[in-house]
Amino acid sequence: MADGPAAAGPPGARLRLGDVQRVDFGDILTPQDWPGGAGRPLPVHGFVIRHPAGAILVDTGVGDPRARDFVREWRPVARGVADALAPLDLAPADVRWVINTHLHWDHCGQNAVFTHAPFVIQRREYETAAARPGVVMEWFQVSGARFELVDGAAEVAPGVRVLPTPGHTAGHQAVVVSTDQGLVVLAGDAADSIRAYRDADPTQGAEPEDSDQWRASVAALRALRPARVCVCHDPVEWRAG
Numbered sequence: 001m002a003d004g005p006a007a008a009g010p011p012g013a014r015l016r017l018g019d020v021q022r023v024d025f026g027d028i029l030t031p032q033d034w035p036g037g038a039g040r041p042l043p044v045h046g047f048v049i050r051h052p053a054g055a056i057l058v059d060t061g062v063g064d065p066r067a068r069d070f071v072r073e074w075r076p077v078a079r080g081v082a083d084a085l086a087p088l089d090l091a092p093a094d095v096r097w098v099i100n101t102h103l104h105w106d107h108c109g110q111n112a113v114f115t116h117a118p119f120v121i122q123r124r125e126y127e128t129a130a131a132r133p134g135v136v137m138e139w140f141q142v143s144g145a146r147f148e149l150v151d152g153a154a155e156v157a158p159g160v161r162v163l164p165t166p167g168h169t170a171g172h173q174a175v176v177v178s179t180d181q182g183l184v185v186l187a188g189d190a191a192d193s194i195r196a197y198r199d200a201d202p203t204q205g206a207e208p209e210d211s212d213q214w215r216a217s218v219a220a221l222r223a224l225r226p227a228r229v230c231v232c233h234d235p236v237e238w239r240a241g
């Protein structure tokens with residue numbers, strides 16, 4: 001993996017807009033402190049980038065709902081990652097890289113399926129999670145798991161890069177894809193909803209770990225002038241123009 005800005009990638013590697021596809025991992029229910037109230041279905045989405053070098057999966061969905069009480073509290077109606085990929089005619093074995101936007105249980109819950117693929121994670125996010133032993137790190141105790149820990153912006157494959165977007169968590173990262181119709185930003189939970197992104201309003205979702213960093217990260221994503229922005233918990237996407 002090469003560091004550097006490489007937003008466009010080399011000629012010929014440019015992806016089409018349709019190469020970025022949404023993966024439906026099912027719903028969780030909003031907790032008590034969610035804007036708009038508790039008990040409402042909240043979609044959990046990942047994304048696949050169908051890159052010529054191999055499929056890139058952004059986030060792996062909800063972990064085993066029986067694993068811990070805190071997962072059970074959200075009563076996920078979760079979908080296994082193989083079932084979630086099947087409508088896209090993909091199988092887990094087709095995934096060459098896994099990018100985790102961050103290490104919350106609804107974004108890395110099924111990493112253990114992908115022992116054949118490296119997990120691209122910001123080093124800061126990994127070290128923060130590792131300092132808090134719990135279910136997430138247990139999910140990572142899979143034999144053969146490979147981590148590609150990155151510090152800051154990095155290119156994963158030509159035309160696909162990760163960008164640090166702290167705020168929701170300290171080591172959160174977004175994924176920026178250069179396509180024939182402009183940049184597509186897969187923002188993860190850098191914003192919980194498209195409304196939060198559009199209005200740069202951190203109160204439109206779960207409270208960030210750091211609101212100032214959250215605002216700076218959303219501003220940085222907006223400054224990219226993306227053609228499209230997708231977030232993990234909103235089926236609506238933002239489009240330029």
Ligand SMILES: [Zn+2]
Nearest residue numbers: 104106189232
């Ligand atoms: Zn989330």
